[in-house]
Amino acid sequence: MFTKRLYIALLVSLCSSFAWSQSDQAFVYWQKSVGAQGEDVLNDMVKDDENNFYVVGSTQTAGSQSMDILVSKYSNGGRELWTRTIGESGDDRGVAVEFQNNTLYVLASSTSKTGIFSANVGREDLYLIQMNPSGTITSNTHFGGNKADLPTDLAIAANGDVLISLHSTSTEGDFDLNKGQSDMWVMRTTAHGDLLWKYNYGGSDEDFTTKIAELPTGEIVFSGHSSSFDGDMMLNYGDFDLSLFKLNANGAILWEQNYGGLQAEISVDLLIDESEHIFLTGNTQSLSFDISKNAGFSDAWVLEIDPANGSILWEETHGSEYSDYASALSLNEAGELFLVGTTNAPVFYGEVSAGNKDTWLARIDSPESIEHLTLFGGEGYESISKFSLEADGSMIVVGSSNSQENLFSDNNGMSDGWLFRFDTKAFNNHSEDAVSAHPNPSTGIVYLNHLSTKDEVVVIDLSGNIVIEAFVPTAFSQVLDLTHVSPGVYLVQIQRAEGSELIRLVKN
Template sequence: MHSYISTKKLFFLFSLSLIITSCKKDDDTPQEVIQEPTLLQWYVDSDTDGFGNPDSALGIQSTTKPNGYVSDNTDCDDSDIYINPSAEEDDYDGIDSNCDGKNEVVYQTFSKTYGTNEFETGSFIFDTSDGGFLTAGSQYSPTVNNFIGSYSFWVVKFDIEGNLEWEKSYGGPNDDSISVMKETSDGGYIMGGISTSEEGNVYINYGNFDWWVVKIDSSGNIQWVKTIGGSKRDELGDIIETEAGNYLLAGSSWSSDEDFIREGINSSGWFVMLENDGNVLWKSHFDDGYVTSTVELSDGTFFAVGYKFTASGTMTDIILYRLEATGTFLWTKIINTGFYQARLNSILLGPDNSILLGGNLLSAIQEQDYWLLNLTQEGDINWSKEFNGGRFDNISSITLANDKNSYFITGNETNANSSKNEAWLANYNLNGDLLWKNSFGGSKTDIVNDCIELESGGFLISGYTLSVDGDIIDKNEGENNSQDLWVLKLKPNGKL
């Protein structure tokens, strides 16, 4: 019997022999896979920001990082740690901080103080047709032009660079304090507040504090003055120029005689309409509370806000007023706040015809938050938002952005662990959501009261300061305890 191997088995053995042979070297040892080393180019990082200079490379490529070198080569200024592709960009400082290659705009800013060793404030600010600006506030300084002898209204005109052009004071020998100022359609201004004088520019006093209104032209010359009052304390809260060219005054009075004849013993809210020459057209009052701000609506009626104390005297409620053009009340409404103190001092008609109000809420534990309240023209609440920045927070002004898509708000806050006041400018969208917020000042009390957005971009802000450091660098140490007018010009991003 013959043995044999089939053709299929022979083919299998032959194939297996080939596979084994291909997996061995000539000396029958396994092959080792050798990888080539990776060589990198390294660049000088002189400012140690992690980004290298593309023009300063190591002469040879290397696998090991040398000291002072990085593999990145995208730094556009290797001498400045704050300039690199990950840096925060300021579009208005003339520096390409994030190395994106875009042209930068240089926007000139300033922070300046004006005053003496006495007392000056800036409560209002306006840009003028010559490119400069004008501020108004209160002052007590014997060196000021037209100083009469006590606290008085103070108007100051500056050129485009913030240099003083002229200043004028208004009032009498007793205390006169400004509370409102508005630009008028004739190119001048109307301002008002309280006065206890009856000399100088004030010709009569009915007793205690009276409403006092001054109409001036663009050069600060008085066109007319008006005193409205009674024998008790009278406080002017707001003035607006109406579409008809008259002036609506809003405030409160404890008086019940002279110009404020009424019944009742508590403070009452008053509205007085003046013709454009200062003559009284009509007066209207509501026998309770205080009026702080008012605005004219598109139908010619007026919407106003104020406050009143509850019957127990421990809480404050908000009062809303709606008046016809003749002074007749359409309605009043009460908003119960549940807070020890509630104040809404800023009012603005929004682009959607809603009413935006700003102020503060103070709790019984002496924590004050700033408050935004948005209402319909019928006084119904759209939304209400409280913001807690420090221990005491307050809104001082609200401005609608030129593009009508957001609001610019100025305010002040006091930190919980100090008496220092910090001033700020913030941008909120139309729903009351914070977009950005920038703070300014030094180590002492710094207050901002008013803001305008310039057509050319940027902002002008007025207030006052006691600091001599930080953002206040032009004030002498000798003025360390004096309160000076403080003016800032900011970039379009709200930075100094």
């Protein structure tokens, strides 16, 4: 048994303020704080055929009053391969990204008067940027009206065409029709960005898009929220309702449905599985009409929709008596549906929050059944824009965080883009896993996982010298800082009541 010490010779960053579920614990593979000294956020990600992944968002350098588009490529192990920033004098933001036929498609918006590549037409225009896997811009296409045209999502059709959703207040230029205060628009271009068609949808009030996707049949669905009660909108229950359109391949409406209650519902994400099931998520403040339950001010709301006519097959809320919001949906390879969101509740499904706004993960096991899995975050706020469930049971997330302690100690500014890969026991039923270290080899930061608060840990070199004094873990995952340790091979010894474990650790 190691002698317990009251001091630590070399800095060991402990994750005591990073909250995890006690029953469904998680461990960290790696995490990145992405950005400059200002406000930074990651909005979307996509993987390529070689398991590298690309993230897009916006970044703000120190002293700047405007944002630039941020595009980065990472290896599957979290190593940054390249980063590109694109922007002019105004706010330029990366909104969405797709990868197809060795081409990266980036959807972006710009308020720069000079535009990113050409002069803006109105207050805010949209750009479709194409890049090769090395980050070189190969082409760009620019669309705009006389006012604000805000892109929200893109999808690549089976034939290689590009589908874009946006909303616009323009009445001239590329978006010269408007049925109300703000209209939904869908555009279809060739793979090279040449316009095939564009149509607006909506009523006399405010109509906004969020996501777009292609069904296996070639038909198109897009989601949003609307306060209109006329025009293309079948009805309105009150305030904003979730809205879902199904179009044919040429943009003609096949059906439209609104979902909601007397209060506001805001659309967040749309997902279609291989069997053509449509899943919709958003946030609701209602307890009426389509919403059967509401625990507090705002709840996350998930619906499965019949693709034939848009009717609700089932719906379920997830939340507390505080404000809880859905962020994104994803499927794993087994076809299980997962939902992430945020909460400002001090205790969420029995778990104590670490900060002002934490992120939660839930699994939808069956219709009308959402199982809460885990809560995680730092002392500030965290939000997730997109997440991917990997074949090994791990989860890669992108979003933003302004936390600056422990796991988030490398935060660069006011808020950073957050890129994070972790695994959770909720994806399997292993009870006593061996302690693991990631990454290994490492250039400095190592995550020890599957620890117990009854363990004692020490790091020694191959000569038997203690490099990090013995310490008792305070969390399931601990951050080990070997930045100031010389390159070489080290041993991490974990002493447990039932015996000891050794991990061979390589510092590059």
